[in-house]
Amino acid sequence: MENLEEFSLHKKKDISQPVYVDAKGSQCPGPVVTLKDHFKDVAIGQKLIIESTDPGFRSDIVAWCNVTGNTLIELITENDNIIKATILKNKELGTLETPEKNDEMTIIVFSEEMDKGFAAFNIALGALSMGIKVNMFFTFWGLSLIKKPSVSASDKDNGTDPGKKSDNKPSMLPKDDESLPLSHDNPTGTGSKMMEQIMASKNIPSLDFMIHLAKYEGVKFTACQMSMEVLGITKEDLIDGVGLAGVASMIEDARKSNMNYFI
Numbered sequence: 001m002e003n004l005e006e007f008s009l010h011k012k013k014d015i016s017q018p019v020y021v022d023a024k025g026s027q028c029p030g031p032v033v034t035l036k037d038h039f040k041d042v043a044i045g046q047k048l049i050i051e052s053t054d055p056g057f058r059s060d061i062v063a064w065c066n067v068t069g070n071t072l073i074e075l076i077t078e079n080d081n082i083i084k085a086t087i088l089k090n091k092e093l094g095t096l097e098t099p100e101k102n103d104e105m106t107i108i109v110f111s112e113e114m115d116k117g118f119a120a121f122n123i124a125l126g127a128l129s130m131g132i133k134v135n136m137f138f139t140f141w142g143l144s145l146i147k148k149p150s151v152s153a154s155d156k157d158n159g160t161d162p163g164k165k166s167d168n169k170p171s172m173l174p175k176d177d178e179s180l181p182l183s184h185d186n187p188t189g190t191g192s193k194m195m196e197q198i199m200a201s202k203n204i205p206s207l208d209f210m211i212h213l214a215k216y217e218g219v220k221f222t223a224c225q226m227s228m229e230v231l232g233i234t235k236e237d238l239i240d241g242v243g244l245a246g247v248a249s250m251i252e253d254a255r256k257s258n259m260n261y262f263i
Contacts, residue, residue: 015046028246056225056246063252069096101258109142114180121210139224
């Protein structure tokens with residue numbers, strides 16, 4: 001009897017009208033969390049339209065649909081940089097089968113420390129040498145590794161008043177690769193210089209060289225849009241060829257990878 005009642009209620013529900021979700025003003029992971037909260041009220045075969053002002057949402061919503069098995073019908077950017085996505089619900093969340101893992105590696109780079117940067121790019125270049133696809137997602141302090149030299153957002157205006165400095169604190173990020181600290185044995189900041197000298201004497205390439213070699217060889221570089229907002233970093237502040245995305249895009253890469261690292 002219960003099943004008949006549920007069927008009757010579902011039958012009466014008008015699924016021809018889309019569900020509208022307003023996620024404007026929310027930063028990652030806010031838009032996809034808001035989407036998840038509303039998605040349970042959408043019927044199979046019904047559309048959901050969500051609007052967001054988070055720049056990373058454009059790539060995140062594509063990843064979200066790929067991972068959940070739902071169809072992205074339309075993705076447009078309207079006036080005032082509002083990103084509008086129309087989704088057709090095919091599946092309930094959590095019902096998609098786990099995909100087969102690819103011979104792929106995802107590295108989440110959180111640290112700005114030189115030795116950890118070397119470790120991340122050593123692993124990436126080693127994997128590339130074996131024909132393994134590598135994705136690197138740079139978040140918070142890890143953005144220091146893919147920032148152009150001498151970018152200090154504290155010296156940039158905030159885009160609204162040319163005479164006013166930004167309220168962000170990008171001076172927290174080192175100005176270039178050579179200014180990165182060590183995680184250990186770094187008294188008065190001299191440890192990193194000593195490490196550079198030792199590595200050069202051993203014919204080990206510089207971190208800057210490794211970063212650009214990895215990019216040239218095809219490693220996928222993605223910067224966390226939310227972290228960039230927090231630290232006052234723009235796309236123009238990053239080295240060329242870096243994509244911008246949010247947590248959903250990183251999760252899509254990690255879900256397909258058979259190796260995942262957090263450094």
